[in-house]
Amino acid sequence: KVFKENADGSLTKVNVSKRPGTVAIASAIQSKYHIPAVPHVVCKGFTKEETEYALIDLQYLGVTELLLLRGDIKTLDSNKIDASKTHEHASGLIQQAVDFNNSKDVDGNVFDKPETPVSFGGACYP
Template identity: 30%
Template sequence: MKINELFNTKELVFSFEIFPPKVTSPISTVYNTLEELKDLKPDFISVTYGAGGSLTDNRTTELSSLVKEKYGVESVAHLTCISSTKEEIDIILDDLKMKGVENILALRGDIPVGQDPKGEFNYAYELISHIKNRGDFNILGACYPEGHVKGRDFKEDMLHLKLKEEMGATQFISQLFFDNSYFYNMLEQKEKLGIKSPIQAGIMPVVNKNQIERIASLCGAHIPEKFIKIMNRYEHDKDALREAGIAYAVEQIVDLVSSGVDGIHLYTMNNPYVARRIHENINTIINSINNKKVI
């Protein structure tokens, strides 16, 4: 199933992101996570692009196929391009098609330390265009409520978003953010530019202070003062910080849903407990909204 069709039947699309285990660990280590996540009945699960392994033995491809075929949940395979040639990308696309994966999140990706970009793809919109001309896939793109960390300015980012849509992206998933005002501003700019594709809000619950500070610094996400106080207060109490992080994420999601966003994409960090707790808090709201759409 091409998941862009979900937005025609659902008022709110709800999904999860997982990542493949390291190449030094068996892929089965993520099976328990998938078992628990599929019971929450997400609309789809996306699988991040894992480094390592051969082109024809790609864990992202393998897990994306498993999510769909074994666990009965539609999947989205992440695919980055900055360190790949067109020939290498085509090998992965052929493998995805052979395994029945129909949805791809097309990303530029980061240049690995000590390597140079291959030069055949410099931007995500180039990968989107290539995939569009290469096979019958549904293509997703990424967007950045606070601007891309390596972008020159937010206006340029939004023009790139429009270009991604023109090249073939049918929907977008946002980078994580902790202040909803940035997401609402992005939606306003989206409307002004005439971008029609739906955008899901990417939400990451905080369960570890050092981890979230590292991730926020890498992607340029602003951490509000309210959020800093939570982390500082509970940083030495693992359970309390986890519960406070869940509560903050739920508060974010309820505000976003009340404002009519197209969807929520939860960055689970392969933590099914956190995903389940959040789902328990918002499931009634999601069902109520989607039942209205059906009626």
């Protein structure tokens, strides 16, 4: 993901990737090889809402084993990102996955419980 700086200093996401994303690749692996895929889900560079859509898509496609990570900031200036829309640490991402399993969206609204909850692991840098 690449972000373009606007005249007012805000950022606009510009999609430049011309390849399948994590959701598509994980689903294809499971469908073609009949083995569980464990995609990485990172919180840096993605909003909480984008993460929620990824969780919904992955769960719908039967990809329910995840590796939750903070991730690196590569093309982003962290001072210009609205902190309320992202997770600073993987612990926030983990809480979002727990809330998702408990039928609570990022806005605190309740939705139908996922048929199969996501399970996840994490990793950290000491």
